[in-house]
Amino acid sequence: MDTPQKLSLGHATFEKIREQNRIFADKTRLIYELITDEAPFFLSRPRRFGKTLLVSVLKKIFQGRKDLFQGLWIYENTDYSWEPSPVIQLSLSSAKCQSREMLADSLNYRLDIVADEENIQLKAGAPSDRFLALITKLKNKYGKRVVILIDEYDAPILKNIEKKKLAEATRGELRDFYGALKDCEDERGFVFITGVSKFAKTSLFSGVNNLTDITLEKQFTNILGFTIEEFDHLFKEHMEAILNEFMSKKGFENIKNVTDLKSQIMGWYDGYSWDGESSVLNPWAVLTFFRKKKFGNFWLDTGHPGFLEKMIKKGKITIADMFNNNFFTESMNVIDIGDKLNLKALLFQTGYLTVDRIESTSEGESYFLNFPNLEVKASIAQLSLSLKSPIKKPLLLVTQGRAILETLINRDSTGFKLAFESFISNLSHRVFTYNESFYSMMLTLAIAFSGQLCEPQNEVEGGVMDLHFRSRYGDDFVIEIKYVPLPSIEDNSYESKKQESMEAARDKAFEQIERKRYYFCFQGGGNKIYKTALIFGGRSEILVDFQEARNWKLEWDENLSAYAVKET
DSSP states (O other): OOOOOBOOTTOOOHHHHHHTTBOOOOOHHHHHHHHTSOSOEEEEOOTTSSHHHHHHHHHHHHTTOGGGGTTSHHHHHOOOOOOOOOEEEEEOTTOOOSSHHHHHHHHHHHHHHHHHHTTOOOOSSOHHHHHHHHHHHHHHHHSSOEEEEEESTTHHHHHTTTSHHHHHHHHHHHHHHHGGGGGGTTTEEEEEEEESSOBOHHHHOTTSTTOEEOTTOGGGTTSSSBOHHHHHHHSHHHHHHHHHHHHTSTTOTTOOSHHHHHHHHHHHHOOBOSSSSOOBBOHHHHHHHHHHTSOOOOHHHHHSOHHHHHHHHTTSSOHHHHHSOOEEEGGGOOBOSSSSOOHHHHHHHTTSSEEEEEEEETTEEEEEEEOOSHHHHHHHHHHHTTOSSOOSOHHHHHHHHHHHHHHHHTTOHHHHHHHHHHHHHTSOGGGOOOSHHHHHHHHHHHHHHHTOOOEEEEEETTEEEEEEEEOTTSOEEEEEEEEEOOOSOOOTTHHHHHHHHHHHHHHHHHHHHHHTTTTGGGTTSSOOEEEEEEEEETTTEEEEEEEEOOOEEEEEETTTTEEEEEEO
16 A cells, blocks of 8 residues: 555645645646636635635746646646746735724735835835835836735635624725725736635725636636545545544444445535536545544534624524525625625535535526535534534434435324434434424424425515425425423323314414415426424424325416416
């Protein structure tokens, strides 16, 4: 067995990775396609996805460091000139931004570092003026256009996003700073900007002409992250090295070979997609797995935006908000500062959601979203339940979630009771509140762990339905949840009173679905629709019942010379 390359966890400097023979996914073919185009580029990806390393690679290419690229695609397959250009590389990930003045000082500090390295003197002044001066002086010094690389351009705003006034002040300072790019079009060459979120262009980049957003471009969907092919190539020796260790671990009896181990890794960390077709693994999570030699939810601790957790705890974001309306168009994939954030775009940009599929229509493309993998589902559950420690036994929750989904699809009342009770028994009872909202959240999480899209608290014509999902067969399940607090004192009439209360709640649930026309919006497609009543009583009683809704379809009526509704 060959000696495995060193893990590159925590290493974002391309030069060190190459010199120390650490793992590196060769993306230079895609990078070559970028640098041979003169347009300014913008790329949004979640944290811990390799944006900083990509910027480092770009810097070394433009500095002409051909020696670092031996054996990579760009070295072997192109006639790239490797002629050095002046480069300004700025990262705002750690910029201090507790006030606009502090951010201005932090920006100036970064400009001074570049200026000192180039023996250039900059006068005191606003960051935007000094940025423009630095670009101009570098152009004059080298007689070549200046390459500008900006990493984590949005970090100062995201750190203050829940503080509206400070976020607006931060945005104003950054808008002025990036505005310098407008006034130096003749002096600047290749421009590449990365960040987690895509703010409205008018907010930050109104002065940058033709800024090309490649976030959702199919050509560059795999420019970051490990593809399955790259994973197989880069981690072959690492997989063989840890296989015996996993085969001997308790709880991993199903891992008997490399294929079994790979399957579990894919389930945990694969699934991120920006085109709905190809997918990549989270590089930070994969590298952490091989470092720690165990499965775990590594991404939440280092990759999630802290403000999201704060908003959940404050009740500004609910679990329904995180699950509902999981689609948008490319024009909707922007966020901005305001009283109501574009949460769906924010969840997508920060990595909680990914592109499941894309549907093209005459009006454009619609992006349908889903949770990428088990690690993210466990993160969602942990945040939703406000748990400080990671979810235990997430693989078991996947199995139980699938069982719950199957019992609903098959309208198996007895099976649902057993599967649901098993699911919630593996979650922390400290967070149990025993009301309709609690059971709705539990069912939503269970279906999410199963891998099925669902819509809790879905607004329709007649009101707000508790939950809706569409099965793999195309059947729609419209679910109404009721909670009946049962008396704790048991006597001879307890069982009959309990049954009477549960059945009355069931009848009320069916009546509400019918009266408020919850299922009408799903009619006409020829699919079956099941009104579903889920009644929870006390802490352990469950009553499940199903009614098939009357369906209809549109058919051409020769007598009327028009489409007419026909019941099926």
